[in-house]
Amino acid sequence: xxxxxxxxxxxxxxxxxxAEDGHSFWLRANNTAPVEVICPKKSATLRIAEQExxxxxxxxxxxxxxxxxxNDNSLKNDGFRxxxxxxxxxxxxxxxxxxxxxxxxxxxxxxxDEEVCNPSYQRRILNHWDNLDGTIERGYAGHSIxxxxxxxxxxxxxxxxxxxxEYARANASIGIxxxxxxxxxASPSIxxxxxxxxxxxxxxxxxxxxxxxxxxxxxxxxxxxxxxxxADPLDxxxxxxxxxxxxxxxxxxxxxxxxxxxxxxxxQPGPQDFGRTHADGxxxxxxxxxxxxxxxxxxxxxYNPSDEDRAKQAYSEFMPLDGQFRxxxxxxxxxxxIDFQPREPFSPLFGAMKKTAVMPELxxxxxxxxxxxxxxxxxxxxxxxxxxxxxxxxxxSTVARCTDGSIFSQKYTAIAGVANIGSDVNWCGxxxxxxxxxxxxxxxxxxxxxxxxxxxxxxKLTFSDxxxxxxxxxxxxxxxxxxxxxxxxxxxxxxxxxREAAVxxxxxxxxxxxxxxxxxxxxxxxxxxxxxRKDWTPPYYHQADTNGIGFDRTASGSNAVNQYHExxxxxxxxxxxxxxxxxxxxxxxxxxxxxxxxxxxxxxxCYRYDMGVxxxxxxxxxWDEVExxxxxxxxxxxxxxxxxxxxxxxxxxxxxxLYFQQFSKLxxxxxxxxxxxxxxxxxxxxxxxxxx
Ligand code: GCV
Numbered sequence: 001x002x003x004x005x006x007x008x009x010x011x012x013x014x015x016x017x018x019a020e021d022g023h024s025f026w027l028r029a030n031n032t033a034p035v036e037v038i039c040p041k042k043s044a045t046l047r048i049a050e051q052e053x054x055x056x057x058x059x060x061x062x063x064x065x066x067x068x069x070x071n072d073n074s075l076k077n078d079g080f081r082x083x084x085x086x087x088x089x090x091x092x093x094x095x096x097x098x099x100x101x102x103x104x105x106x107x108x109x110x111x112x113d114e115e116v117c118n119p120s121y122q123r124r125i126l127n128h129w130d131n132l133d134g135t136i137e138r139g140y141a142g143h144s145i146x147x148x149x150x151x152x153x154x155x156x157x158x159x160x161x162x163x164x165x166e167y168a169r170a171n172a173s174i175g176i177x178x179x180x181x182x183x184x185x186a187s188p189s190i191x192x193x194x195x196x197x198x199x200x201x202x203x204x205x206x207x208x209x210x211x212x213x214x215x216x217x218x219x220x221x222x223x224x225x226x227x228x229x230x231a232d233p234l235d236x237x238x239x240x241x242x243x244x245x246x247x248x249x250x251x252x253x254x255x256x257x258x259x260x261x262x263x264x265x266x267x268q269p270g271p272q273d274f275g276r277t278h279a280d281g282x283x284x285x286x287x288x289x290x291x292x293x294x295x296x297x298x299x300x301x302x303y304n305p306s307d308e309d310r311a312k313q314a315y316s317e318f319m320p321l322d323g324q325f326r327x328x329x330x331x332x333x334x335x336x337x338i339d340f341q342p343r344e345p346f347s348p349l350f351g352a353m354k355k356t357a358v359m360p361e362l363x364x365x366x367x368x369x370x371x372x373x374x375x376x377x378x379x380x381x382x383x384x385x386x387x388x389x390x391x392x393x394x395x396x397s398t399v400a401r402c403t404d405g406s407i408f409s410q411k412y413t414a415i416a417g418v419a420n421i422g423s424d425v426n427w428c429g430x431x432x433x434x435x436x437x438x439x440x441x442x443x444x445x446x447x448x449x450x451x452x453x454x455x456x457x458x459x460k461l462t463f464s465d466x467x468x469x470x471x472x473x474x475x476x477x478x479x480x481x482x483x484x485x486x487x488x489x490x491x492x493x494x495x496x497x498x499r500e501a502a503v504x505x506x507x508x509x510x511x512x513x514x515x516x517x518x519x520x521x522x523x524x525x526x527x528x529x530x531x532x533r534k535d536w537t538p539p540y541y542h543q544a545d546t547n548g549i550g551f552d553r554t555a556s557g558s559n560a561v562n563q564y565h566e567x568x569x570x571x572x573x574x575x576x577x578x579x580x581x582x583x584x585x586x587x588x589x590x591x592x593x594x595x596x597x598x599x600x601x602x603x604x605x606c607y608r609y610d611m612g613v614x615x616x617x618x619x620x621x622x623w624d625e626v627e628x629x630x631x632x633x634x635x636x637x638x639x640x641x642x643x644x645x646x647x648x649x650x651x652x653x654x655x656x657x658l659y660f661q662q663f664s665k666l667x668x669x670x671x672x673x674x675x676x677x678x679x680x681x682x683x684x685x686x687x688x689x690x691x692x
Contacts, residue, residue: 010504022426044208058106074645123414124444125178140372140430141422168209174441232274250444258294309558323355348563351392372429379451505612510585550584
């Protein structure tokens with residue numbers, strides 16, 4: 001148990017909160033007392049572990065902490081055994097994670113009891129969609145921290161090294177142990193000598209923090225940079241080209257992790273260009289990587305403009321290949337069957353592939369959730385996803401258990417998150433977007449953590465001040481009942497409600513992909529210009545007409561329900577049993593259909609959109625009321641973002657209701673606030689934005 005130190009709340013001293021820019025992530029606390037660290041083994045990673053303990057120690061003065069690397073069968077991979085004055089692990093990396101856990105517990109007031117902590121997934125990986133010219137696809141927090149264009153593109157300055165080190169430290173502190181440095185829409189140039197040298201320089205900085213480096217590759221690389229006539233995965237020259245390339249990479253980066261591949265998707269080249277299958281392509285790369293211990297993360301995000309419902313295509317493509325992949329291939333599957341929407345049911349591929357390793361891909365960057373403007377805490381969405389029961393192996397076959405090795409064994413288990421990190425000083429553009437980076441790491445480590453606990457930890461670590469005047473805690477301490485009641489509780493509630501609020505004001509009741517143009521920010525249910533692929537336009541997804549709204553995915557429609565295991569198939573098929581949250585995902589229903597609340601579908605839509613707007617207005621109030629607990633820099637920043645979010649939420653509500661009203665021809669219920677924007681003006685602003 002944590003020693004209880006007498007703590008009194010000191011309220012008389014003048015109280016000034018230090019301005020903060022968010023760059024330190026949660027690693028803000030300086031030690032409150034000296035600590036002696038004993039670590040018999042020496043390594044770069046252990047040196048970091050020792051230093052972190054000394055720097056962040058919040059226990060009693062002059063305590064001794066021992067760090068022991070020793071084989072223990074109860075520990076898996078990077079796991080560690082925590083005790084009051086001791087951390088033990090099989091690996092140096094395990095010790096480092098143990099140290100961060102000890103510091104987290106100290107700073108959040110949790111006990112440090114004897115406990116074994118093993119990670120849910122062996123590989124906990126960030127995916128950066130960073131382009132080699134320094135831009136970031138779906139990045140909303142500045143430029144790439146890895147790549148830049150221009151004459152200095154390959155110069156490794158001290159300031160870059162410092163930034164990479166800070167990045168590595170932040171990731172290690174939440175258990176992330178791998179990173180893919182470049183966009184899945186990969187430039188073949190990443191495998192040329194200059195870029196590999198830079199990759200080596202980055203890998204060298206990340207390594208002591210236990211971060212393994214991976215790269216996304218372009219399947220046509222042998223043709224584009226290797227000058228071969230083909231990239232056919234069964235061609236001996238191509239096979240040899242990849243073998244040589246892999247050898248070259250390992251000569252520079254001996255612990256290189258492997259490749260991430262987007263193939264035959266959204267215009268990217270792939271094995272199907274040569275009449276081969278995804279398995280042929282993935283296995284060829286896997287064979288090249290296997291002698292070095294590397295893996296292939298092959299994405300299942302594939303779909304083409306065809307008559308088949310987009311939501312079905314990944315399953316149709318990959319299920320027939322189950323069992324054909326090498327054991328160092330993992331199929332990386334997005335959480336939902338379409339594309340990181342504010343809400344989707346889980347992808348039916350989870351649990352369905354039984355002889356192939358599968359890993360979840362989550363999106364931390366808020367491409368479809370207000371980007372770096374809206375406060376949306378994603379842990380609740382990920383918790384909903386990980387806990388979804390696939391029923392593949394009976395009740396309790398959750399997505400988490402189908403992917404972490406608990407239900408069927410995989411040689412490698414992994415989880416990926418598309419990063420929201422850029423060159424902005426606070427890394428993520430919005431202070432609260434850091435909570436999503438933090439949450440991804442925590443859930444990758446322990447996929448049964450509750451979002452409430454993650455939010456609780458994050459707020460304490462990010463906004464409290466646990467320094468003491470002697471034995472006296474200062475005002476913003478986690479030990480202050482005032483801080484807990486008036487800051488922690490309301491801010492936590494705001495975070496926990498934020499994703500549902502976004503679903504409400506953007507696309508409630510199972511609506512999806514009704515964004516304007518391809519920026520994926522504002523509403524655009526009407527957007528369907530001539531010549532644009534149908535499956536890239538919102539009407540494909542909402543199917544609104546005078547009869548009703550929603551995508552019929554039952555047996556009378558695309559029959560996507562059939563890809564789910566019973567009892568889900570039946571549950572989703574019947575509008576009476578289909579959960580409201582997925583109603584219009586699976587059904588096309590009349591505007592007067594009665595939903596579970598007893599309201600008509602149209603009225604329910606009006607209530608949900610309005611509720612979303614009201615929720616954001618509440619967030620604004622909550623934030624204004626906690627002003628005295630936050631430094632001015634962060635307070636003003638978040639306050640201004642919330643104002644924009646409130647304006648945007650109103651536009652979402654007005655745009656969607658006024659647009660869909662053209663089909664429903666029904667009035668907005670009398671007790672709901674009227675729209676304040678005209679559809680005409682929203683449409684004309686949207687047009688202008690596109691022409692800019
Ligand atoms: C990296 C969506 C995004 C694209 C992204 C793609 C993917 O379509 O809008 O920007 O490309 O997903 O995950 O490959």
